[in-house]
Amino acid sequence: MKLGWLLRSVVGKLWMTIIVLVAVVLLILGMFLLQYIDINFQDTTSHQVKVLFIVTGIIGFMLSTFFAFFLSSKITQPLIEMKKAAASISGGDYETRVPIRSTDEIGDLAHAFNRMANDLDSLIKDLSLEKNHLASILRSMSDAVMTFDAEGNVTMSNPPGDKLMAHWNSLDWAEDEENISRPGVPKPLFELFGHVITEGVDTSDKIHFLSGVWSVVMAPLKSNDSVRGAVAVVRDVTEEFKLEKLRRDFVANVSHEIRTPLSMLQGYSEALLDGFADSPEERDELVQVIHDESVRMGRLVKDLLDLARMEAGHNELKLMPCDIDSLVRRVHRKFAAYAKDRDIRLSCELPESPPLNVEAADEDRLEQVLTNLLDNAMRHTPSGATISLSGDWGVPDPGQTDPAYVVLRIADEGEGIPSDDLPYIFERFYKADKSRKRGSSGGTGLGLAIVKNIVEGHHGRIQVDSLIGKGTTFTILLPVDLNHQLSKRSS
Numbered sequence: 069m070k071l072g073w074l075l076r077s078v079v080g081k082l083w084m085t086i087i088v089l090v091a092v093v094l095l096i097l098g099m100f101l102l103q104y105i106d107i108n109f110q111d112t113t114s115h116q117v118k119v120l121f122i123v124t125g126i127i128g129f130m131l132s133t134f135f136a137f138f139l140s141s142k143i144t145q146p147l148i149e150m151k152k153a154a155a156s157i158s159g160g161d162y163e164t165r166v167p168i169r170s171t172d173e174i175g176d177l178a179h180a181f182n183r184m185a186n187d188l189d190s191l192i193k194d195l196s197l198e199k200n201h202l203a204s205i206l207r208s209m210s211d212a213v214m215t216f217d218a219e220g221n222v223t224m225s226n227p228p229g230d231k232l233m234a235h236w237n238s239l240d241w242a243e244d245e246e247n248i249s250r251p252g253v254p255k256p257l258f259e260l261f262g263h264v265i266t267e268g269v270d271t272s273d274k275i276h277f278l279s280g281v282w283s284v285v286m287a288p289l290k291s292n293d294s295v296r297g298a299v300a301v302v303r304d305v306t307e308e309f310k311l312e313k314l315r316r317d318f319v320a321n322v323s324h325e326i327r328t329p330l331s332m333l334q335g336y337s338e339a340l341l342d343g344f345a346d347s348p349e350e351r352d353e354l355v356q357v358i359h360d361e362s363v364r365m366g367r368l369v370k371d372l373l374d375l376a377r378m379e380a381g382h383n384e385l386k387l388m389p390c391d392i393d394s395l396v397r398r399v400h401r402k403f404a405a406y407a408k409d410r411d412i413r414l415s416c417e418l419p420e421s422p423p424l425n426v427e428a429a430d431e432d433r434l435e436q437v438l439t440n441l442l443d444n445a446m447r448h449t450p451s452g453a454t455i456s457l458s459g460d461w462g463v464p465d466p467g468q469t470d471p472a473y474v475v476l477r478i479a480d481e482g483e484g485i486p487s488d489d490l491p492y493i494f495e496r497f498y499k500a501d502k503s504r505k506r507g508s509s510g511g512t513g514l515g516l517a518i519v520k521n522i523v524e525g526h527h528g529r530i531q532v533d534s535l536i537g538k539g540t541t542f543t544i545l546l547p548v549d550l551n552h553q554l555s556k557r558s559s
Contacts, residue, residue, distance in 0.1 A: 146169065146170075150178065150181055162188055166178045166181055211228060211303045214229040214300050215297060217297040218295065223297065237254065257286070257300060261298055264295075270287045271287075281305050282303065283302070283305045284303075329368075368514070386430045389426070390425060392423075392425055393425070397418075402439070411451040413455070415456050415457065415458075417459070426549075436518070438457075441515075445540070448480065449539075453539075454481050455480045456478070458479075459477070461474065472549075473546060476543070482540060485532070485540055493516055494517055494530075527547055528545050
């Protein structure tokens with residue numbers, strides 16, 4: 069092994085060259101001088117000359133070997149050190165340096181090697197700093213960032229991207245050939261990824277998937293003229309999409325609801341101005357319509373302002389101990405005469421003992437809730453039917469002996485609400501009966517939305533059950549101890 073290394077090294081090659089040269093010289097000299105020695109010298113002298121010639125060859129061989137080892141210390145050893153330093157640098161130790169032992173070409177080579185190592189170390193440190201900086205930016209981003217190679221495998225992602233990928237990969241996807249060929253790309257991004265890889269251009273789109281909406285911006289990663297992958301930035305815009313839809317629907321509904329009374333006000337006022345009313349009775353009728361529509365529009369504006377304040381969090385509740393029994397009886401008395409005129413039986417059922425009360429509630433707002441629900445029941449309950457207003461203690465939480473909620477129910481025997489409409493009745497301006505005009509019922513379409521906001525402001529719940537032709541029941545759950553409920557939510 070050592071002989072093979074010697075023959076492959078620079079010194080070995082130089083040593084072999086010198087040996088060959090010495091041998092050639094000796095052979096040439098031997099060919100010409102041996103005959104001359106045999107002719108011109110006696111046998112004894114000739115033998116001595118030949119021995120001297122052999123000794124001279126041996127000395128030349130030893131001198132060449134010594135010269136080879138001398139070159140090894142001056143040339144080969146620095147080269148070996150540079151080789152070891154290069155291997156160390158390639159292994160990641162960028163602070164490795166070689167000693168400079170001479171000022172000749174070998175020393176210049178060592179100096180250039182050390183300068184290259186310094187530059188490489190500085191470059192690697194700068195790249196590492198930029199990488200850490202980029203990683204910190206990606207970690208701090210709320211958007212999901214993912215990079216894919218050309219085959220669709222994920223090469224890098226930030227924590228939101230890992231979470232989103234884990235969620236999408238946990239779903240049960242239908243297997244197909246395209247998805248099998250690119251297993252790393254989730255199905256919602258597959259079409260965009262294929263377009264970016266094929267066309268090599270930036271692409272953005274909104275993905276509607278299950279119950280969410282994501283905004284995706286995907287750009288190709290290019291190497292020379294080929295696309296080697298893609299980077300995707302995914303943002304969950306579900307809430308923004310819902311709010312934008314809610315805003316559009318709200319503007320459309322408000323404009324529709326206000327346009328109707330304004331048109332009637334304008335039409336009937338123009339009729340009065342043009343003298344179409346020939347008798348005092350007709351004028352009174354027109355004036356009454358104008359008055360009713362102005363009152364309805366004022367009620368609509370008031371409800372809109374109340375709802376806007378509630379949703380903006382500017383409607384502070386005046387919380388104090390509240391006697392629910394007295395509140396329910398007061399609301400019952402307020403609607404008793406109206407129910408009698410409509411030939412509707414209005415009953416009130418409360419427990420005899422203990423009386424219903426809560427530790428903290430806004431009594432005026434709760435009266436508004438019951439008033440809105442009873443008014444809604446009156447408008448949709450036919451004559452001869454029954455409306456029930458009742459209250460009771462709620463079922464205690466597990467492990468508790470005291471009741472946790474006061475339960476209030478308003479049940480009517482009206483036409484009922486279709487099951488498809490039940491999830492949407494608390495939305496603004498939603499009409500379960502699409503054929504009924506808003507003006508015919510006298511409502512603004514905001515009552516149930518206001519009711520829900522007030523109940524949730526008390527950290528309670530409101531539920532609705534209905535059967536077509538049987539009636540509707542609204543159930544309100546108010547926490548007995550609001551402070552306890554708030555402490556449970558915060559914990």
